[in-house]
Amino acid sequence: MSRRKSESAWSCWKVNIAVSQSKDLESRIGFQKAAGLALLAALLCTACASSPATRYYTLITPQPPAAVASGTHFTLQVERFDAPDLLLDNRMIYYTSPTELNFHEYHRWSSDPGELLSDLAMKFFARTGLFQEVYAFPAPVKVDYTLRGRVLDLSELQYETAEGKSGEVRLGLKLDLLQTRQNQAVWSSRLEQTEPVHKRNVQGAVEAMNIAAERLLQNAYGGISQVVEREDVQKQQHEQTH
Secondary structure, three states: OHHHHHHHHHHHHHHHHHHHHHHHHHHHHHHHHHHHHHHHHHHHHHHHHHOOOOEEEOOOOOOOOOOOOOOOOOEEEEOOOEOOHHHOOOEEEEEEEOOEEEEEEEEEEOOOHHHHHHHHHHHHHHHHOOOOEEEEOOOOOOOOEEEEEEEEEEEEEEEEOOOOOEEEEEEEEEEEEEEOOOOEEEEEEEEEEEEEOOOOOHHHHHHHHHHHHHHHHHHHHHHHHHHHHHHHHHHHHHHHHO
16 A cells, blocks of 8 residues: 555656656746747847838929910820830839849839829829810710820939930830720820939939929920810811801
8 A cells, every 4th residue: 555655746746857858948938938039039120120211202284385275175084004014113213334233112203103103194184274174094974085195204313324424314205195985096106304303312313303204294285285286176167166
């Protein structure tokens, strides 16, 4: 009987030792996990602290030309502009040579170039008063004209060109004005604009790009207004004779 009690006591002692060792192991593992998490958090905080804040830029809606055409009875919708793969990213692009380019990681446009410039064109043509209404595609109503575009360039040149110029921005658009019902182009143009950068920083490049966008869209307005005004006169004459 005493032998059984002795064996039982021995077993209980071994169990207590095992439990104690297990708790001690769990405690050490828990401490290691906590220490690991604390180290990870510290590393993340250090990384966040060392990374500069990302800055976002947009373009100002250009003013209409000094001599604007009279308003027409037509309506317009502006499709989201297409763009090559290089310009599907909202990171700002700069060239360090004619064949080498880079992206600003912490300086970005507020949206990708296709959306940025189609939205700018929509606001610009709404401001000119050439059309009765201007909508983003798809318009909620039937419209007379559709403006379709493709972004060709939206970049800064940080190297000296063959002409001896350095510090420029380039903006390029291919624009088509279509009669919506016939889906037929009535005006097309490939427009390119370069402007010097007077302040050698990103803000200076954005200011130069604003000037380029204004001049390019004003040039587009000149061609589009001629076509639309002529069509409006013909439409009014036709209605008066019928």
